[in-house]
Amino acid sequence: MKKLQIKYIAIILSLIIFASCSKVLDKQSLVNSNADQVYNDSATAVLSLNYIYTQNLPSWFGNGSVSAIGSAGPCNLTEECRSDNIYVKGTVTQETVGDIGTSNSAGTNYGKIRAINQFIQDVNAGTINSGTKNRFIAQALFWRAFRYFELVKLYGGVPLVLKPLPAVGSAAKAAAMVPRSSTTATFQQIVADLDTAINYLPPNWSAVDYGRITKGAAQAYLGRVLLTWASPQFNPNNDVNRWQAAYDASTAAIATLSANGYGLYPKEDVTMWTTEGANSDGTPKNPEAVMVTEYNPATDANGMANNNYTNATLPKYIGTSGGSTQPTWDEVQAFPMADGYAPGSSPNYTYNPQTFFLNRDPRFYQTIAYNGCSWPVVGNANYRLWTYYYYTKANGTATKSTETSASSTGFYCRKAIDPNISASNLMYSGTDWMEIRYAEVLLNQAESAAEIGHLGIGQEAYNNLIAIRKRAGILPGTNSMYGLQTGMDQTQMINAIMFERQIEFAYEGRRYWDLRRRNLLEGTLNGKMRQGLTIVLNNTGTASDYALLTRDASSGNTNASLAAYYLANFSVTPVNVDTYPIDYQTADHFFGIPTAALQNNTALIQNNTWGGSFDPLQ
Template identity: 60%
Template sequence: MKKLTTIILAAGVTSIAVTSCKKTLDKQDLSSFTASQVYNDSTTTKLSVDYIYGQNQPAWFGNSNGSISTQLQGLTDEQYSDNAYVKGTVTVDNVTDIGTSNTSGNYVKIRTINMFIRDVNAGTLPDAQKKRFIAQALFWRAYRYFELVKLYGGVPLVLTPLDAVGDEAKAAALLPRNKTSETFTQIVKDLDTCIKYIPVKWPNNADYGRITQGAALAFKGRVQLTYASPQFNPGNDMARWQAAYQTNTQAVSVLSANGFGLYPKWDVTMWTTDGSSSGSRPQNPEAVLVTGYNTKTADIEANSNSYANNTVPKYIGTTGGSNQPTWDLARAFPMKDGKDTLTSKYSYSTQTFWKNRDPRFEQTIAYNGANWYVGGNSAYRIWTYQYYNKANSTSTTSSTEITGPTTTGLYLRKAVDPTLTGQNFLYSGTDWIEIRYAEVLMNQAECAAEIGNLGQGQEAYANLIAIRKRAGIESGSDNLYGLTANMNHDQMINAIMKERQIEFAFEGKRYWDLRRRKLIESTLNGKRRMGVIFQLVNNNSGTDYIQGTRDGLANTNFDQLYSTYFTVKTKTLDSYNIAYQTADYFFGIPTASLRNNANLQQNNTWGGPFDPLQ
């Protein structure tokens, strides 16, 4: 899809310059325009709000360019990474999202949004147009404050542009932190205003990707779910859960009434089907909140992403191959009857780990010998095994991967466009879906479970069943798709969290889920992440002796190939036990921020007086 047209606003909002254009008019030099000319005209105001979209839309994995969001997968058991968070060595200066300068960060983006709101209000557009433009800006202000509050707790709420010149102006800008409750209240207030004035769908295909009423409701549901969760709600105030339930239920209703729903099958087309079919109604009903990309490489409209290049193995022709699932994630998938490997009717062994698994396993994990439609080749098989490269030796091995062999033994295949080849891996146009309809169902199910709607047929069960049914899991004689009947609260919450781990693997959700439920320490601490080694059985030839026949052997009898030619064994990736700090549930305010603003207070979990639970 084409990205939304954008415009850069100068700091004083006295001139504008185009950064991405589609129409001839948009390509004109607009630098001589004044603020009144911009905000008295709907075309140039649209360019301005589109710039706000471009500044704030999350990229792949939900990356909002923050300290955490740029490395989300490596913070959990999804992917291996050596970092301060898993080591337990985080300090107050690691998480700098609150800002330590006046030129970048969340507050610079919030300032741009506040300036837009001020100037649209001062313009002469019809009232209805003003409200619709401002509604979009308010969504992104809520998004930015949510990014801050989930890291630190309450932060200073800046709702109008602050003057930047003069001692009095600088002193007035030294704002104290608002309470966490006040910050969440403001986020919800902004979203409520957005929901009131935003349409359920936009009229034109080119508006695909704009915020809709359903998307704003879904995001509000995510916000309220977080506020109700144990990280922010240790006293388990049920009013918070009830509010989150009501919002998510409304989101499901509005989205369902306007063409949104579960994509009919769980495969790569759930990601590569994008764009609009009628107005802003998506061709992919799953796509609730979307960041659009295209495959252009050299003109002013170019807006590609590097996801495929960073995911497909280097030896296929990319420079990446770094998105590598752990064995822990591979083991987490249930069997195809929806049961875990201990209770399933299907037997499980490490040697045949791929057999009879949840169909989402094959669509997420690329493993040695797997058939992976990639690089335009639907018959392609990926090989990651090691072989002995010296005759009569069992100590020296080489990888069948020519360059950049996988560290974990596995690759991520989720959402990789199979038609990309060669240099096109660098220019993927696959859209990022920040909120899928499946997440809205899962959010509603969690809230339902917390307020006691646990009966079979109510949302806690019904939504899990809908997601598992779409995934292709067997229904079973009880039509519960592998779920246990009559689960209590704790069992249902565990089932929901497990389902989120599988459904949203490598979508930037796992860390935030463990964090808000305060499960990071109990899930990860004391553990070391695991990889897998596929070893070619030694025949003392010192060669990769099946290289010319392996595809044929795999096509004929995959089970026999493995039992005859490979051993499968696990390996430890971490050299130390994961040791998350309890204090990390609310990060410390950076030293530079405290120096810049004497009115900021440090969190009490980092030696200060500010209570992030108030």
């Protein structure tokens, strides 16, 4: 489903290609074509299926094209990054989140669901052999479940449309007046679609079809769905049966995935993101990549093209558009020490905010780019990042940044930045987005296991945390607990798992949704003013341009030598980058239905937290 530089030499060759999910395919919608011309031949029906993939595959950070949260940037809604937005201000209105659709368009959630339903109906009516037909429909059902899950997370229950409605005329208008199903019924439909998909999907596809939804990916996604259904946002009375269902789903996913070449990538570095594709037998080259959105390294006329992540994330002064993902001082300090203990509580390492980068969890160095760090980028293996300020007047009354467009926090995100992309190709990154990593499946299982009482050492909660910390490179310690407390009770274990998710999935768009589903947004973030770090070169009382200091030679090539350089040359000061404290609204646990949607479909009822009578907890 990416990067295949295929030339259309002959029609017969293209027919072979049609059977794959390659992004060189012309993924045009065929839902309005003559069904007999399309759905009696798998080579043409797959074109319509490929269109469904292109319409629904999430982009970087898990964002979708119709997502209000995606537009705001999930990282900006937590302590990971900072932006001025109405969510953290607490000024969300019922008009804010329009994902349910306020107009009739193929690009809305229901427009996409219509295309999926049309595909399912037409494939069922066609004469394609039953095995191929079932695999086609299974993939479409996965994407229908995906779309409804995106909606139910935001609003609670939504109208369930399971067949294509009339497109035009008074009958179409009447048919579109579909009332909201209960939240329970919506989740039940999502689960039913995923169960059917799981039944017919293969554990792996052929190498040319890498990127299609597999049985294990559908099971892992079911685990994510049921974990959300069991979480406090939807389960205030803590029905343990929901946690058991979530545990069973993730356990089944792990069994399928581990039997078919999936598992934790052996090390946590950039190659976990840049290792892509499948082996000749269809097993993934990257075992971590359970569900991926593939990208081409250059724009083409068909399907998903290059992503903008690298160009938008690297510092602007090296020729990018960017620096759009800037870690806060809050997130920088959250990372554990090298032994897995929190900064300030480690028995092995003293934490000094002045030299914050010393002896940290190895994931810190793969995630956070900081002043003075060695950061190979744009083909320069010796590149070193500098973000400090220096005095331009001898009396210390004026400062200037070493950057032409300075980071507002003093940091940059370096996760998944391919060091081999040249400056001329920054806009054409082909790095795939991993929507589901194997690590998530382990942590989903760990959380649900803890909630049903599997808390002992040797059970899933401990085992999965240890596996992820071991892969990260945290030191085992004399007790081989990788910094974890022994004998944790349920509350302590859940807190440990949520913390591990914060670190492991930093800047992957997961944090906001995790805090939301556990009703932790207000308790974790309200009242907080996010901070950055201002680093200033010490003033020596002269009028020299201190940016000309031989920084690379003076700072050395190790963190210890850089730390000595910091202590001798820099002052380090946390500063607020927010101008107001975060103030999430309780009503945002389920967003309001926009006025236009209510007017377009008079059968819709507003949520009870926004003046209506619909209870999203039923």
